[in-house]
Amino acid sequence: MKQLKWIIPALLTIAIVGYLIMKPKLDAKNLDFTYIPLEKGHIEAVVSSTGTLEAINTVEIGTQISGTIKKIYVDYNDEVTAGQLLAEMNLNLLQTNLISAQANLAVAQAQLNQVRDTYNRNQALYKKSVISEQEYKDSQYGYEQALSAKEASLAAVKNIKVSIEYAHIKSPINGTVTERSVEEGQTVAASFATPKMFVIAEDLSKMQILADVDESDIGYISNGLQVRFTVQTYPEKVFYGKVSQIRLQPIQVNNVVNYQVVVDVDNHEGRLLPGMTASLEFITQSAKDVLLINNSALRFRPNEQMLNEIKPILEQKAKMLLPDSIQPGFISALDIEEQFTPANFKKSLPSNINGFFYRDLAGKLDFNFIETGIKTGMQSQIIRFLDGSESSEPTKAINGIKSKK
Numbered sequence: 001m002k003q004l005k006w007i008i009p010a011l012l013t014i015a016i017v018g019y020l021i022m023k024p025k026l027d028a029k030n031l032d033f034t035y036i037p038l039e040k041g042h043i044e045a046v047v048s049s050t051g052t053l054e055a056i057n058t059v060e061i062g063t064q065i066s067g068t069i070k071k072i073y074v075d076y077n078d079e080v081t082a083g084q085l086l087a088e089m090n091l092n093l094l095q096t097n098l099i100s101a102q103a104n105l106a107v108a109q110a111q112l113n114q115v116r117d118t119y120n121r122n123q124a125l126y127k128k129s130v131i132s133e134q135e136y137k138d139s140q141y142g143y144e145q146a147l148s149a150k151e152a153s154l155a156a157v158k159n160i161k162v163s164i165e166y167a168h169i170k171s172p173i174n175g176t177v178t179e180r181s182v183e184e185g186q187t188v189a190a191s192f193a194t195p196k197m198f199v200i201a202e203d204l205s206k207m208q209i210l211a212d213v214d215e216s217d218i219g220y221i222s223n224g225l226q227v228r229f230t231v232q233t234y235p236e237k238v239f240y241g242k243v244s245q246i247r248l249q250p251i252q253v254n255n256v257v258n259y260q261v262v263v264d265v266d267n268h269e270g271r272l273l274p275g276m277t278a279s280l281e282f283i284t285q286s287a288k289d290v291l292l293i294n295n296s297a298l299r300f301r302p303n304e305q306m307l308n309e310i311k312p313i314l315e316q317k318a319k320m321l322l323p324d325s326i327q328p329g330f331i332s333a334l335d336i337e338e339q340f341t342p343a344n345f346k347k348s349l350p351s352n353i354n355g356f357f358y359r360d361l362a363g364k365l366d367f368n369f370i371e372t373g374i375k376t377g378m379q380s381q382i383i384r385f386l387d388g389s390e391s392s393e394p395t396k397a398i399n400g401i402k403s404k405k
Contacts, residue, residue: 032401032402033357033359033398033399033400033401033402034398034399034400034401034402035358035396035397035398035399036293036294036296036297036396036397036399037395037396037397038291038292038293038382038395038396038397039291039292040289040290040291040292041289041290041292041379042286042287042288042289042290043286043287043290043292043374043376043379043381044283044285044286044374044376045220045283045284045285045286045374045375045376046228046281046282046283046284046376047213047217047220047221047281047282047284048279048280048281048282049211049212049213049214049217049261049280049282050211050212050277050278050279050280051209051210051211051212051229051261051263051277051278051280052209052210052275052276052277052278053207053208053209053231053265053272053273053274053275053276053277053278054207054208054209054210054274054275055178055201055202055203055204055207055208055274056202056203056206056207056208056264057173057175057201057202057203058178058199058200058201058202058274059172059173059175059199059200059202060196060198060199061086061169061171061172061196061197061198061199061200062169062188062190062194062195062196062197063089063166063167063169063188063190063194063195063197064166064190064194065089065163065166065167065190066187066188066189066190067089067090067093067094067167067187067188068089068090068185068186068187068188069087069088069089069090069182069183069184069185069186069187069188070088070089070090070091070184071087071088071184072086072087072180072182072183072184073085073086073087073088074086074087074177074180074198075177075180076177076178076179076180077176077177077178078176078177079175079176080171080174080175080176080177080200081171081174082171082172082173082174083170083171084170084171085168085169085170086169086170086171086177086197086198087169087182087197087198088167088168088169089166089167089168089169090167091164091167094160094163094164094167095164097160098157098160098161098164101153101156101157101160102157104153104156105150105153105154105156105157107153108146108149108150108152108153108154109150109153111146111149111150112143112146112147112149112150114146115139115142115143115145115146116143116146118139118142118143119139119140119142119143122135122136122139122140123136123139123140169197169198171198171200173200173202174202174203175200175201175202175203175204176200176201176204177198177199177200178199178200178201178274179196179198179199180197180198181195181196181197181198181199182195182197201274204267204270204274205266205267205268205270206264206265206266206267207264207265207267207272207274208244208262208263208264208265209227209229209241209262209263209265209278209280210260210261210262211260211261211262211263211278211280212251212258212259212260212261213258213259213260213261213282214256214257214258215250215257215258215259218246218259218261220282220284221243221246221261221282221284222243222246223243223244223245223246224242224243225242225243225282225283225284226240226241226242226282226283227240227241227242227243227263227280227281227282227283228240228280228281228283229241229263229278229279229280229281230278230279231272231276231277231278231279232276232277233276234271237271239265239272239278240265241263241264241265241266242263242264243261243262243263243264243282244262244263244264245261245262246259246260246261246262247259247260247261247262261282263280285373285374286374287373287374287381290373290381290382291381291382292379292380292381292382293356293370293379293380293382293397294378294379294397294399295375295377295378295379295380296399296400297356297357297397297398297399298354298355298356298372298380300356300357300397300398300399300400301342301343302342302357302401303342303401304341304342306357306365306401307340307341307342307345309365310357310365310366310367311334311340313366313367314334314345314367315331315334317367317369317387318330318331318334318369319331320387321369321386321387322353322369322386326348326349326350326353329348330348330349333345333347333348352371352372352373353369353370353371353372353386354369354370354372354380355367355368355369355370356368356370356397356398357397357398358395358396358397358398359398368385368386368387369385369386369387370382370383370384370385370386371383371384371386
């Protein structure tokens with residue numbers, strides 16, 4: 001009985017130790033995986049933004065004189081040509097002022113004629129010493145004064161004629177009236193700033209989008225880059241444009257720095273209107289008919305048992321396949337406990353080198369190093385397998401673990 005008392009605990013201890021030793025292997029046998037196939041397709045890297053549609057060239061038209069609007073000849077959406085009369089100010093006061101100024105000019109001209117005759121006569125008499133020098137200078141002064149008065153009267157007439165011309169509001173360009181800010185009978189005051197009466201867009205068949213791009217993305221944008229966008233009124237219609245300008249002046253709002261990008265757009269169908277909000281995608285990279293891998297396979301974290309099982313394969317393949325510049329760092333990380341973990345074992349690889357787990361034809365767990373290209377939130381382009389193989393589309397990558405029931 002005494003022997004049984006110590007034999008039973010000893011057997012239990014051996015059984016527990018044996019279970020703990022064998023547990024990872026038992027767990028590994030119970031593991032099964034979820035897979036995602038490699039496939040060929042089209043991939044694009046984009047930068048998203050929003051912007052506002054505008055006419056490429058718009059002109060604000062106003063009046064340089066104060067007064068009352070007598071007549072308006074155009075309205076919203078009217079097509080106009082350069083030189084066309086848009087509106088006319090009331091001319092009654094200007095015409096009255098012109099008549100008065102012309103009368104003043106006539107008086108000034110008559111006075112000038114009179115003093116000119118006196119001056120010419122006194123000039124001849126002074127040369128003959130018939131009159132004194134003072135009399136001569138007085139007549140000279142009177143002539144110069146009359147000449148200045150005549151020139152001032154002439155300038156007044158010209159100014160009023162210019163004002164009358166300004167009273168006829170004309171279009172400086174061919175285009176479309178997009179805004180009318182005044183009504184007939186309205187009084188406008190031209191003081192320090194010219195009052196805005198009309199806005200004319202030169203050519204609405206060609207428009208532009210002013211888009212704000214975050215400073216973290218602006219490095220991917222370049223002139224000539226293709227842009228895809230939609231507007232709310234046509235949610236199913238996709239429009240295209242090209243980057244024509246990246247403005248260097250930063251725009252800072254709430255400590256966020258953006259840069260304004262100008263996108264040229266063809267609007268020959270006339271669907272796009274000034275002021276519409278556009279949701280844009282700048283297509284920074286694209287590739288067609290390339291091999292793609294779902295990012296879930298690249299983000300897959302093996303459990304510790306899998307990682308320990310694959311460690312010899314990782315070390316062997318790293319020595320064979322990885323470039324000399326990154327091979328030592330990756331291999332040394334395999335022996336560092338803090339780095340050789342499910343979350344960190346690929347961190348020493350550069351951003352364009354990655355890898356995925358799979359089962360070979362014999363069902364054995366394996367790992368493949370790849371070079372990646374274009375990346376999106378869902379997929380990554382496989383440029384090549386570092387072992388030189390060419391994978392066919394049916395290849396499946398492990399992207400999850402599930403327990404066998």
